[in-house]
Amino acid sequence: MKILVCISNVPDTTTKITFTDNNTQFNTAGVQFILNPYDEIALARAIELSEGGKGTVTVINIGEISTEPTIRKALAIGADDAVRVNAKPHDAYFVAFQLAQYVKENAFDLILTGRESIDYNGSKVAGMLGEFLDIPSISIIKKLDINGDIATVEREIEGGKEVITIPFPFVAGVAEGVAEWKIPNMRGIMSARTKPLKVIEAVAVKTLSEVISYETPAPRGQVKLVPADDAAKLIELLHSEAKVI
Amino acid sequence: MSVLVYVENADGKFKKSIFEVVSYAKAIATQNNTGLIAISIGTVSTDELANLGKYGADKVLNASTDQLKTFVNQAYASIIFEAAKKEGANIIVLSNSFSGRGLAPRIGVKMEAGVADGAVSLPNQTAGSFTVKKTAFSGKAFAVVELNSENKVISLTPNSYKVIDGGANAPLETFTVETKESDFKAIVKDIIRATDKVSLPDAEIVVSAGRGLKGPENWGMVEELANLLGAATACSKPVSDAGWRPHSEHVGQTGIVVSPNLYIAIGISGAIQHLAGISSSKVIVVINKDPEAPFFKVADYGIVGDAFEVIPKLIEAVKQHKASA
Known part of the structure; x- marks a missing residue:
């Protein structure tokens, strides 16, 4: 089984x-970038599924050269090889389009993404990629098991879950529960330096959306403290002042 | 040109978050001097469908065949796309629910549309551009996204737009479209939904607890308080990591981001990752025995005290409040 895990640098x-720049640019000064935590869970599950010669795991990232430490981290965790599409990830449509180009030329049985990246939280890449490839996509899964040619996944829904069977190939966005995070061991870290990391160029895509500015949440006023032995006072304030109960 | 809103049902019923979405879509239709068409897929009663007119739908399309009884995003996206073509809709609105997250990107690609996911307010169309404010950095900030495409897809964050009712029942129209077999490869085998609990992502009140509760055996009082308030229960990451509560209750940067009217945090210190997931709550109450807990800095109301003493008192106070109301 060939598994592709799409990773982002966040x-x-x-x-x-x-x-x-007048709230138009994210301030990266002093910011540490990491492998998106959900992508890391997807990678951990992919490695579990491929262990024992059952398959291979490729990671792919759309990013400039600055993302390579994150890609090496994924290799250290246990991916077999990596691809970097050399471009700034403009938006989900751009990213999914690049991924689709790569998958069309290099077939995979299973494609995993994190449920969302923790920077833009779009949850869009899995569905867009599925649509570009005309294959099924499941947006947020909490469990992934394979039985021959069929996978069984659990999809999160409000207040519960759905159990779904799905044939390969498909795309899934992965959340907590699918696997435990894996910490790279020394051997992994050493071997990551020599595992293949291929760099390819991006293809041109229409720009459909653009972040033009950012805002931070409005600061809240001073907290109003209520004595610990007067819980009734709090309920009264929530009812008559805040009007939320 | 018109606006098409997808109305997602849960077991044949529409929840409040769908009335929010219809009200929101109606406001966008009004901004553009056009009508609002709703599309429902699956099995929903005609009364429930016609009722959407109250929230602004001018017409409701009903796609209801046996094949469409369960949600398959690939097939549902095709139907919504066909409905958009038939109605000449260029703006598609839906909820940023779990299912909405599976649909919006597929519709976006089909329509070559820019997708604004997790919108928190109405689009701004005043400057000749079309911009939408959405949550970003898992609740630590908002991003204003410009959609440059002719077609647009917008998914709305639950609890971020008020329900506006007052209209009359909407006329219904059966919507049939030829479906592709290849759209139904994913098969729903089972749906497990706790019907006695309030679902967390769209809850209006959330009662959340952390390590201060000391162990899973102490959650009974958290659940009792939540039940009395009609609230969903939630927890911090250490609690779900320890297996005290399911991951589906984990609120924060790597869990669920919520925006309820009232968020009550008990025994949670307020790490930046947790605050990210709850910062757009309208009112925040913090109960913690440590007066220096960072959570108090972002709280509207607070009690410095031991959870094991405060929660039972709160339960009593809510009971009395309900008895007198």
Whole structure:
């Protein structure tokens, strides 16, 4: 089985998000970039499924050269090889289009993405890629098992889940629950340096959307403290002042 | 040109988040001096469908065949696309629900449309451009996205637009379209939904607890408080990582981002990753025994106290409040 895991390079979860140039640019000064946590779970599951000679795992990233440490991290975790499409990931449509081009030339049985990237949270790449390739896509899955030619996945829905069977090839966006995060071991880190990382150029795509500015949430006023032994007061405030209950 | 809104049902019923989406889509139609058509896929009663007129739908298309009883995003996206073509719709609106996230990108590609996911307010069309504000960085910020394409797809974050009703029942129209077999490769075998619980992503009130609760055996009082308030339960990442609560309850940067009217955080210190997931809550209440907990800095109301003493008192207070209301 050939598995492709699509990875993105995102600000670390502890990053304080600020902007520059009149709130039009994300301020990357001092920001540590990491492998998107959901992509990392997807990668962990892909490695589990391929272990014991059952398959290979390729990771692909759309990014400039600055993303290579993140790609090497994925190789250290256990991917067999990597591809970087040398371009700034303009929007999900651009990214999915590049991925589709690559998959059309290099067939894969299973394509995994994270459920969303933690920077733009679009949850769009899996569905767009599925549509470009005219194959099924499942947006957010919590479980992925394979039985011969058929996969069984659990899709998250509001207040529950759906159990779905799906033939290969397909695309799935992966969330927590599918696998545990894997920490690279020394051997992985050493071998990552020599595993193949191919760089290819992007193809031109129409620009359909563009981030033009950013805003940060409005600061809240001073917290109103209520004495611990007067819970009724809090309920009263939530009812008559905040009007939320 | 018109606006088409996809109305997603849960077990044949529309939830409040769908009335929000219809109200929102109606406002966009009004901005563009055009009508609003709704499309429902699956099995929904005619009363339930006609009722969408109250929220602004001028007409409701109903695609309901046996094959369409369960949600398959590939097939549903094709139907919505066909409906858009037939009605001449160039703006498609839907909920940024779990299913919406599977649909919006597929529709976007079919229509070569820019997709604004997780919108939090109406589009701004005043400067000759079309921009939409959406959540970004998992709730730490908002991004204003310009959609440059002629066709547009917008998915709305639950609890971010008010329900506007007052219209009359809408006329219904059966919508039939030839379906492709290849669109039905994914097969839903089972749907497991807890009907006695409020679902977290679109809950109006959320009661969330963290490591301060000391162990999964202590969640009974959290659930009791949530039930009394009609709230969903949630938790912090350490709690779901430890297996005390399911991952589906984990709120934060790598979990679910929520925007309820009221978020009550008990025994959660307020790490930046957790705050990201709840910052667009309208009112935040924090209960923590540590007065220095960072969560108090973003709270509207707070109680410095031990969860095990405060929660039972809150439960009593809510009971009394409900009895007197």
